[in-house]
Amino acid sequence: MSRYGHYGGLPAPSSLMERPYAPMPPETLTPARILETTEDVLRRYGPAKATVVDVARALGVSHGSVYRHFGSKAALREAVTQRWLDQSHTALSAFADAEGPAEPRLREWLAGLFAAKRHKAGDDPELFATYMVLVGENSAVVDRHIETMIEQLARIVEGGVRDGEFIAVDPAPTARAIWDATNRFHDPAYAAEWFRPGIDAAFEAVCDLVLRGLRRA
Amino acid sequence: MSRYGHYGGLPAPSSLMERPYAPMPPETLTPARILETTEDVLRRYGPAKATVVDVARALGVSHGSVYRHFGSKAALREAVTQRWLDQSHTALSAFADAEGPAEPRLREWLAGLFAAKRHKAGDDPELFATYMVLVGENSAVVDRHIETMIEQLARIVEGGVRDGEFIAVDPAPTARAIWDATNRFHDPAYAAEWFRPGIDAAFEAVCDLVLRGLRRA
DNA sequence: GGACTGACAGATATTGAAATCTGTCAGTCC
DNA sequence: GGACTGACAGATTTCAATATCTGTCAGTCC
Numbered sequence: 001m002s003r004y005g006h007y008g009g010l011p012a013p014s015s016l017m018e019r020p021y022a023p024m025p026p027e028t029l030t031p032a033r034i035l036e037t038t039e040d041v042l043r044r045y046g047p048a049k050a051t052v053v054d055v056a057r058a059l060g061v062s063h064g065s066v067y068r069h070f071g072s073k074a075a076l077r078e079a080v081t082q083r084w085l086d087q088s089h090t091a092l093s094a095f096a097d098a099e100g101p102a103e104p105r106l107r108e109w110l111a112g113l114f115a116a117k118r119h120k121a122g123d124d125p126e127l128f129a130t131y132m133v134l135v136g137e138n139s140a141v142v143d144r145h146i147e148t149m150i151e152q153l154a155r156i157v158e159g160g161v162r163d164g165e166f167i168a169v170d171p172a173p174t175a176r177a178i179w180d181a182t183n184r185f186h187d188p189a190y191a192a193e194w195f196r197p198g199i200d201a202a203f204e205a206v207c208d209l210v211l212r213g214l215r216r217a
Numbered sequence: 218m219s220r221y222g223h224y225g226g227l228p229a230p231s232s233l234m235e236r237p238y239a240p241m242p243p244e245t246l247t248p249a250r251i252l253e254t255t256e257d258v259l260r261r262y263g264p265a266k267a268t269v270v271d272v273a274r275a276l277g278v279s280h281g282s283v284y285r286h287f288g289s290k291a292a293l294r295e296a297v298t299q300r301w302l303d304q305s306h307t308a309l310s311a312f313a314d315a316e317g318p319a320e321p322r323l324r325e326w327l328a329g330l331f332a333a334k335r336h337k338a339g340d341d342p343e344l345f346a347t348y349m350v351l352v353g354e355n356s357a358v359v360d361r362h363i364e365t366m367i368e369q370l371a372r373i374v375e376g377g378v379r380d381g382e383f384i385a386v387d388p389a390p391t392a393r394a395i396w397d398a399t400n401r402f403h404d405p406a407y408a409a410e411w412f413r414p415g416i417d418a419a420f421e422a423v424c425d426l427v428l429r430g431l432r433r434a
Numbered sequence: 435g436g437a438c439t440g441a442c443a444g445a446t447a448t449t450g451a452a453a454t455c456t457g458t459c460a461g462t463c464c
Numbered sequence: 465g466g467a468c469t470g471a472c473a474g475a476t477t478t479c480a481a482t483a484t485c486t487g488t489c490a491g492t493c494c
Binding site: 435436437438439440442444445446447449453454455456457459460461462463464 | 465466467468469470471472473474475476477478479480481482483484485486487488489490491492493494
C-alpha cells in the first residue's frame with residue numbers, strides 16, 4: 001500500500017555523521033523526505049482527503065513525528081506549494097538572464113511561461129487541480145512567487161531600455177503591467193481556456209500589443 | 218415577512234385588454250414581476266438558499282405558477298443574470314458610440330468599465346458575491362455578454378484606425394487583445410484586488426502600455 | 435378554457451451523532 | 465538527551481436519516 005512504509009526488520013542506522021554529505025538513508029526522517037511523501041499522498045488522495053496521518057502512515061512513523069518537522073498541516077502544505085512554485089522559477093530564469101536582444105527574450109519568456117503552465121495543466125489535470133487548491137490556500141507564498149516572476153520580467157525590460165531597444169520606461173512598474181496584461185495566460189484559474197481553439201492567436205495578439213507598446217518606434 | 222405577498226381580499230382583475238400598454242397591476246403574474254421578486258429573494262437569502270418556493274411565496278402564488286413562466290430554476294436564474302449583465306452594456310455603449318478622438322474614448326471606456334465594476338463590488342459586497350455565483354452558473358450568458366463588450370471595443374478601435382489615429386490593425390482581434398490585456402480589471406474574480414493600494418497605478422500602467430501599442434507613432 | 439393550485443416522485447440539502455483528524459505533550463526508548 | 469510514540473481534547477469530517485426542494489400534472493376555479 002505505502003510506497004515508503006514497512007521498513008520492517010532493518011536495524012536503525014547507528015552513526016550518521018561519518019559522511020556528512022552522503023544521502024540520508026530512507027530510514028531517517030527529514031523535512032525533504034516528508035515533503036516528498038506529502039506530494040505523493042496529495043497526488044493519490046487529493047487535497048481534500050490527504051491528512052497528516054496519511055503522510056505519517058506512508059512514512060511508517062507516527063503523526064507526532066511529522067509535527068516535529070512541520071509545526072502544522074498548513075505549514076506542511078505551504079512548504080509543498082513553495083517547492084512546486086520554485087520549479088517554475090528556475091526554468092524561466094534562463095530566458096531572463098540570457099544575452100541578446102530584449103524583444104525576443106521577452107517573447108520567449110512569456111511564451112515559455114504559457115507553454116509550461118499549459119503543459120502542467122494538460123499533462124496531469126488531477127495533479128494540477130490539486131495544486132490549484134494548494135495555491136488558493138497559500139496566497140502569501142504565491143504573492144512572493146509572483147514578485148519573483150515580475151523581477152525576472154523587469155530584468156529583461158531593463159536590458160531592453162539600456163540597449164535603446166525599448167522606449168525609456170521604468171522597468172519595475174512596466175514589468176508589472178506586462179504581467180497583468182498577460183494575466184489570462186498564466187493565471188491557473190483560466191486553465192480551461194488554454195485548450196480552446198484560437199487561444200494561441202489570442203496570446204500572440206496580446207504579446208504583439210504589449211511589445212508594440214514597448215518598442216522604440 | 219414578504220414584501221409582495223398577501224394580496225388578501227382584492228378582487229382579481231377581470232379585463233386586462235382594455236389598455237394594452239398600461240402597466241400591469243401588481244396582482245398579475247408576469248415574467249418581469251417574477252424576475253424582480255427573484256432578484257429580491259436572491260438579495261435576501263443569497264444564491265445558496267434562494268429557492269423557487271421562496272420566490273413563489275414572496276409573490277403570493279404557488280411555485281407551480283412560477284414554472285408556468287420559467288421552465289426551470291436554472292432558466293429563472295439565467296434570466297436574472299442576463300438582466301444584470303444587460304445593465305452594464307448600456308452605460309458603456311455611450312463611450313463606444315461617442316464622437317471624437319479614439320484614444321480618450323478607449324481610455325474612458327476602459328476606466329468606466331473598471332469604475333463601474335469596482336463600485337458594484339464595493340457598494341454591496343454581498344449582492345456582488347451573489348451575482349458572482351450566478352455568473353459562474355451561466356457561462357453561456359456571460360460569454361455572449363463578453364462578445365458584446367468586445368464589439369463595443371472593436372467599434373472604438375475601428376474608428377481610431379479609420380481616422381489614422383491608431384496603426385492599421387484588424388479591429389476585432391485587437392479589441393479582444395485589449396479585453397484580454399485588461400482582464401485583471403474587469404473579471405470579477407479579481408474584485409478583492411480592486412481595493413488594494415496601487416491598483417489605480419497598475420490599471421493606468423496597463424492602459425498606457427496598450428494604448429502605446431495602438432497609437433500611430 | 436386558461437391561469438392557477440397542490441399533491442406527488444425523485445433529487446438535493448440539512449442535521450446531528452459517530453468517526454476521524456489536528457495539534458499537544460508526558461512518557462518511552464535507544 | 466534527543467527522536468519518537470501514542471493517548472488525549474477539541475475541531476472537523478462523514479454518514480445516514482430526515483426534511484425540503486424541483487419539476488410535473490391532474491384537477492379546481494373563475
